[in-house]
Amino acid sequence: MALWYELVGSVAAILTSISFIPQAWKVYRTRKTDDISLSMWILFTTGVTFWIIYGFFLQDWNIVGANGVTALLAGYILVKKIQYLIRPTLRQEI
Amino acid sequence: MALWYELVGSVAAILTSISFIPQAWKVYRTRKTDDISLSMWILFTTGVTFWIIYGFFLQDWNIVGANGVTALLAGYILVKKIQYLIRPTLRQEI
Numbered sequence: 001m002a003l004w005y006e007l008v009g010s011v012a013a014i015l016t017s018i019s020f021i022p023q024a025w026k027v028y029r030t031r032k033t034d035d036i037s038l039s040m041w042i043l044f045t046t047g048v049t050f051w052i053i054y055g056f057f058l059q060d061w062n063i064v065g066a067n068g069v070t071a072l073l074a075g076y077i078l079v080k081k082i083q084y085l086i087r088p089t090l091r092q093e094i
Numbered sequence: 095m096a097l098w099y100e101l102v103g104s105v106a107a108i109l110t111s112i113s114f115i116p117q118a119w120k121v122y123r124t125r126k127t128d129d130i131s132l133s134m135w136i137l138f139t140t141g142v143t144f145w146i147i148y149g150f151f152l153q154d155w156n157i158v159g160a161n162g163v164t165a166l167l168a169g170y171i172l173v174k175k176i177q178y179l180i181r182p183t184l185r186q187e188i
Contacts, residue, residue: 008147008148009151012144012148016141017141019134019136019138022131022132023130023131025131027129030129032129035121035128035129037116037117040115040117043109043113043116044114047109047113050110051103053099054156057099
């Protein structure tokens with residue numbers, strides 16, 4: 001039984017972590033973030049950071065690992081969203 | 095000490111759950127999902143469902159509650175993303 005629910009936790013951790021890769025890739029490729037909600041990514045990135053702290057307390061490396069990867073990807077999306085809001089011309093420059 | 099990390103878990107749960115409200119609201123208000131990644135929301139909604147199962151196994155109601163709310167919001171965003179992909183004209187009809 002123990003192995004079974006740890007497997008479920010790992011699948012959950014992997015899926016929710018890798019899920020941000022396509023969004024980060026889409027932002028990198030298209031440089032378009034208009035339809036993405038700024039407040040979502042601010043709240044989400046902050047929340048994920050709290051999950052990392054929570055995971056450390058629990059010594060649950062599923063939670064720490066998953067949210068560590070998520071924080072990096074979410075952080076990238078958030079930075080780009082803010083960048084394109086502040087300097088829309090940045091999209092054409094590079 | 096126990097109260098402290100449970101508080102961190104609750105804050106993490108609340109922040110990551112409510113973070114999807116602004117994105118769902120933005121999709122509802124603007125009906126624009128072009129910059130949102132379809133594969134992200136498919137992977138993410140599936141992953142969140144696994145987190146709910148994991149939380150049930152652990153009897154950790156932070157995890158179950160947070161991911162339950164998230165699954166509803168993420169599911170809404172996913173359905174709208176698919177809807178507007180299949181029938182772009184849907185945006186103007188209503």
